[in-house]
Each structure stands twice: as C-alpha cells, then as structure tokens.
C-alpha cells in the first residue's frame with residue numbers, strides 16, 4: 001500500500017467513524033443506546049439484501065400474465081404464501097374476498113364510414129422479447145366497462161376532462177349519443193374520471209388512446225429499443241369510480257366476506273354505465289385522420305403528423321362483452337410478531353395483480369417485497385424479533401378498484417384504529433433511479449432522516465442527496481415552484497390510486513409511499529415486462545434491492561422506536577400551508593373566516609414544539625416511564641383527523657386533511673376545499689369548523705401527553 005493510499009484509507013476510516021457516531025447520536029424516536037443498536041440492526045439487514053435474488057423473484061412474477069380474478073393470479077398468491085412459509089414468516093394466511101370483477105370475452109372496434117377500418121386491439125410481438133409472443137396475453141380492454149354494442153359518430157374530446165367538453169360546447173358540438181375519443185395523460189387524469197365525465201356528458205362510449213406525445217416516439221426511443229411505447233402500445237386499466245368509494249362495488253364500507261350483505265348492481269355508485277376501450281395510437285390514427293369537422297385548438301394537437309379535428313363525420317361500431325360477476329380475490333398476509341408490544345403493528349403492503357406481466361407495476365414492487373421478506377426471515381431465524389409486530393400484505397385486485405386492500409382495511413377497521421402504527425406502501429418499486437417519497441406530515445421528517453443513511457447505487461451519494469439533486473432539477477423546470485429544501489422534499493400531499501387509500505382515508509392510519517421512477521412509456525401494457533426491466537428500468541436490480549432496504553428500515557424504525565417518530569409540529573406546519581392555499585382561492589377570504597382555524601393550528605404547532613422537546617429530553621435521560629401511554633396517544637393523532645360522517649358527498653372518505661380528487665390527484669382539506677371551489681359558503685364554514693375542532697382535539701391530546709411524561713419525569717421538567 002502506498003503512503004497516499006494509506007492516508008486515504010485512514011481518512012476514509014475516520015469519515016466512517018465520525019459519520020457513524022454522528023448518526024447514532026440521533027435517530028428520531030430512539031434513546032442514544034438503542035439508536036446504536038438500531039443502526040447495527042439496519043446495517044445487518046441491508047447486508048442480507050441481494051439484487052440478484054430480487055431479479056430471480058422478478059422473473060417468477062413476470063413469467064405469465066396475471067390479472068385479478070384469473071387462475072394464474074391465484075397461483076401467484078399461493079406462490080407468495082408458500083415462499084413466505086419457507087422464508088420463516090409467521091401466521092401465513094390467504095384471505096379470500098368475493099368481489100364484483102370483470103374479465104374480457106370479446107372487444108372489437110370498427111370504423112364504418114367514411115372508410116372501413118378494423119382496429120387490431122393487439123400489441124405486436126418482437127423476436128428479441130419472447131414474452132411478447134405469449135398467447136396468454138390479452139388484447140385491449142378496460143375493466144368494469146359496461147358491456148354492449150353501439151354504432152355512432154366519433155368526436156375528439158382531447159383529454160376528456162370537463163374543461164375539454166366546455167371547449168366542444170363553445171364550438172357547438174354536443175357529444176350526446178356519440179362516442180368520444182380521448183387521449184391519456186395530458187394533463188394526467190385517472191381514466192375512470194374520463195369515463196365518468198363522458199357518461200355525464202351523455203356519450204354512449206369512450207375510446208382512450210395513448211398519444212406518442214405523452215408516451216411514445218415524441219419522448220424518445222420506443223420498445224424494444226427504448227423505454228417508450230411503440231405504435232401498438234395499449235394502456236389497459238380499470239375505469240371503476242373508486243374515487244367515490246373504492247373496493248368491491250357491492251360492499252361499500254364493509255368487507256366482502258362470505259355471507260356479507262351485498263347491494264344490488266343498480267345501486268353501486270362506483271360502477272361505470274358507459275362502454276370503454278383503450279387504443280394504441282396505431283388503432284386511433286385512422287379515426288383521427290377521418291374525423292372531419294373543424295380543426296381542434298393548438299393544445300389539443302398531439303404527436304401524430306396529422307391535423308387533430310373535433311370530428312363528427314367518422315362513424316364507428318364498438319362492442320364490449322366482459323364477463324362481469326362476483327369472483328374470488330386472494331390477499332396474502334404474514335407476520336413477524338413483536339417481542340414487547342405484539343399488539344401494535346406496522347403494515348407493509350404491495351399488490352400482486354397485474355394487467356399482463358406487470359414488469360414495473362407491480363412486479364418490481366412484489367420482487368422487492370419478497371427479497372425483503374427473505375432477509376427478515378433470515379434475521380428471524382437468527383433470533384431477531386422487532387419490538388412490535390410487522391404485518392406483510394400482498395394485495396389482490398389493486399388494479400381493479402384498490403380492492404384487496406380496501407376489503408382488508410374494512411374488515412380490520414377496529415384493530416387498525418386501535419393498534420396500527422403506520423402503513424408503508426410500495427406499488428411499483430423501480431422504473432428508474434429517481435426516488436419519490438411521500439408521507440403524512442408527521443412522518444415526513446422520519447422518512448427524510450432515513451434516506452441519509454442509504455446509498456444511491458448510481459452515484460454513490462446518499463439517497464437523500466441524490467433525491468434532493470433530482471428534485472431540484474425537476475422543479476427548476478417550473479419557475480413558479482418553490483425551491484427544494486429538506487422542509488419540502490418529502491411529498492406530504494397524498495392523493496389516491498394505490499393501496500394506501502383505505503389506511504389513510506378510511507382507517508386514519510399514517511402512511512408512507514416509496515417508489516423509484518424513470519422514463520417509462522409502457523405502463524399497463526404487454527411490454528411492461530422482464531425484458532423492459534432488464535434493458536431500461538433497472539438492469540442490475542440495484543434499485544429493487546435499495547427499495548427492499550429502505551422499506552424494511554422504515555418499518556424497523558417504527559417497530560423498534562422507544563417513542564414513535566411522529567413529528568406533530570411538522571404536521572401543523574403542513575396543515576397551515578394547506579389552509580393558506582385555500583385562502584387564496586377566489587372568494588375565500590371574503591366569505592369564510594379562516595382566522596380561528598389558523599389560530600388553532602398555531603396552538604397545535606406550539607403544543608408540538610413542547611412535546612418534541614419533552615420527548616427529546618425523555619430519550620436523552622433514557623427514562624422510559626410514561627412512554628407506553630405516550631406511544632398509544634401518539635397513534636391517536638392520526639385517528640383524530642377522521643370525520644365520522646366523512647367528507648360531503650363521499651362518506652367513505654373520512655380523513656379531514658387528505659382525500660383525492662376524482663382524477664386521483666391529491667386534495668388537501670377536502671371538505672373545506674371542495675366547498676370553497678363550489679362557492680358553497682355555508683358548507684365551507686361548517687367544514688372549517690370541523691377542521692378547527694379536530695385541530696383543537698389534537699392540541700388537547702398533545703398537551704395531555706406532554707403532562708404524562710413531565711409528571712413521570714419531574715427532574716427533566718425542571719431542566720427546561
């Protein structure tokens with residue numbers, strides 16, 4: 001070893017020692033001694049994770065198409081259960097729910113005039129990717145579409161959002177009795193909302209196609225040469241109106257167990273009444289080419305070399321025949337029981353149903369989960385148990401209506417409200433290297449802290465630094481965006497569209513969401529497969545592995561903490577921002593007095609500051625008396641945001657801070673915000689008051705929790 005190398009080695013050692021001691025001095029929620037043990041445990045866990053092993057799991061999950069309700073997806077559930085047993089997890093069980101679901105029988109689309117054309121509704125096979133030739137692959141279909149048959153003129157309605165129909169109306173075009181052709185994702189909105197909007201406008205059918213401007217050649221190289229969608233790429237999906245009520249449409253608000261009460265199909269609010277088919281751009285182009293009518297506005301023009309018109313001249317015949325009936329779905333569940341407080345638990349969830357192979361969505365997440373549980377099983381065999389219980393859940397039917405998780409969250413509502421610490425969701429784990437982390441306001445600081453201790457495989461920087469750098473670059477493109485700092489790096493605006501929904505919005509459980517993103521133009525298609533992942537998404541499976549580590553470490557911190565790492569002061573800061581945003585909406589300041597609400601939030605923030613200081617002092621003194629009561633109380637904070645009657649018009653959504661718009665987009669202070677946007681000032685006032693009451697309830701809770709630890713530790717109180 002040269003002198004220089006020796007010197008570098010010494011410096012490196014020194015850096016390692018200081019960073020390790022610097023870290024162990026503080027992990028949120030841990031006394032110094034237990035922080036050191038926790039860090040050692042996380043290191044030990046992380047060292048067990050293998051990218052190669054994650055790849056092996058991924059190959060299994062991407063070997064056959066497995067949509068919810070199919071025999072193949074039942075096999076996937078059984079494989080997960082068997083593997084968890086072999087890995088050494090406890091209480092492995094498959095839970096069956098009988099839910100309304102659909103599978104395709106026959107879907108067809110033809111143009112009848114001005115010239116005949118039959119849509120292929122299939123994706124091309126490529127020699128380099130044998131999986132693209134699998135005869136088990138299905139063609140174009142949208143789950144929960146109505147079945148039927150109709151011939152009608154076609155109108156182009158851009159993205160199919162209400163404002164688009166307003167443009168058509170102004171141009172004198174009525175879509176009543178017609179079929180609308182809309183495109184995905186410009187701007188993003190959930191396809192179910194496009195279907196509901198078309199249904200409300202009186203359209204008799206909706207065709208949703210993938211324009212190359214959003215997901216195809218306008219973005220870059222297409223599959224199999226690049227990550228973007230080729231000409232025959234089809235985005236499948238469901239159009240269930242689960243933004244009104246998710247889960248089985250026939251058991252809204254309760255679990256679809258054998259013998260459960262079921263409402264009549266005609267009463268089901270989340271069931272679409274319109275026929276819908278997804279199209280590749282290759283199948284949409286002849287329609288767009290022959291639409292006729294006036295030229296559509298500039299921002300309606302897509303990536304195809306044609307003039308996009310409003311249409312009205314072309315007529316098409318569409319037929320949708322789905323097998324829609326009650327079918328069994330299978331969630332898989334396993335545990336590692338806690339050593340000290342087994343009744344309290346952290347839930348780690350991912351769905352296993354996929355539109356075809358689900359290379360990214362969800363098989364990347366499922367592979368990360370199985371690799372994570374393999375390492376947990378190993379630790380467990382070596383005698384390591386977390387202090388509190390870990391519950392692993394592999395959901396079925398997420399793609400159809402967030403179904404498996406919703407039924408489970410409804411079935412175990414009372415236990416979740418009493419004992420759940422948090423739910424950590426990973427849907428897709430990796431379509432690229434860019435981290436995206438979300439959490440409720442109280443868990444954002446803990447998530448941020450966690451990313452400092454992990455390494456980004458591509459750059460060798462900490463995950464935190466890689467994340468900050470990427471977000472800074474992203475937000476630089478938007479001049480109106482606030483600069484990225486640690487205070488706003490975690491996304492605390494949580495919408496819907498994945499399995500966290502029931503936990504947050506129905507059960508009042510704090511949630512975290514984790515994902516790595518990249519250029520990804522094959523979402524919900526046959527090309528979202530093993531080949532895609534190995535060539536574009538995560539060829540070395542290093543981000544799959546990093547997800548296994550991050551996910552587990554987050555769960556271990558929550559399960560092992562001396563005091564749960566909830567930061568209510570931070571939560572209050574976020575809520576204040578949400579209120580200030582509502583205040584900026586037209587008419588808000590003149591018609592609703594939000595000052596009392598802001599004052600109550602200030603009290604919550606100050607109670608949060610005091611409690612955080614007391615917790616820090618308690619942890620430092622390692623005096624654990626009063627801590628159990630404090631921890632149970634901290635879980636109550638999230639529950640206190642629930643409104644017994646839910647938000648106006650959507651009683652299933654009970655959280656007063658969080659819900660989703662019909663597009664799935666995040667919606668903060670939903671009751672208040674929606675009332676203000678409608679100019680319904682009486683409701684806005686009532687909702688503002690409900691929020692104020694919930695804030696006051698949590699302020700009182702924090703004050704009493706603070707008194708609990710102060711009373712138990714009088715010497716610390718005297719130190720302040």
Ligand SMILES: [Zn+2]
Nearest residue numbers: 361362427428
């Ligand atoms: Zn998914």
